[in-house]
Amino acid sequence: MPRHAELPAYHDVVRAEWVDYNGHLRDAFYMLIFSFATDALIDQIGLDDSVRKARGRSIYTLEAHINYLHEIKEGAQVRVEMRVLAHDAKRMHLYVEMFADDGGEPVAAGEQMLLHVDTSGPRSAVFDSDVEARVRALVDAQAALPPAQYAGRVIGLPAQTRK
Secondary structure: OOOOOOOOEEEEEOOHHHEOOOOEEOHHHHHHHHHHHHHHHHHHOOOOHHHHHHHOEEEEEEEEEEEEOOOOEOOOEEEEEEEEEEEOOOEEEEEEEEEEOOOOOOOEEEEEEEEEEEOOOOEEOOOOHHHHHHHHHHHHHHOOOOOOOOOOOOOOOOHHHOO
């Protein structure tokens, strides 16, 4: 994603307990960091803890996909930039890119399909108008950005190589 864009961001550090036997961030912890970033975005759109409790609303992840692009090691400073690629009355298609230290190239990219939920069911629910307005504002603010580089990828072997 272009560095000049005004994108929601989350910052963290690769912790020792997140590192594998090769000295690299374990694959599961990329998703953990993306999950923490999603929590920050949820707060930004007006669904912080107090609102979630008061309204009985939350966000659930329906689907996630991660592209592991480069290894990172313990102590790396990470930044996750987030884009809402699309939304409807109940869902958001979120795109995330993780950067290490001051690097300009992502070390990982991912997508998540998020669902707004009435927690008394639980069942899907239409976004409250104030939350929907914040989601729409994010989408509108990011509309001029170039396409998300790693969005929409499908896992699979090319047909000619499958045996």
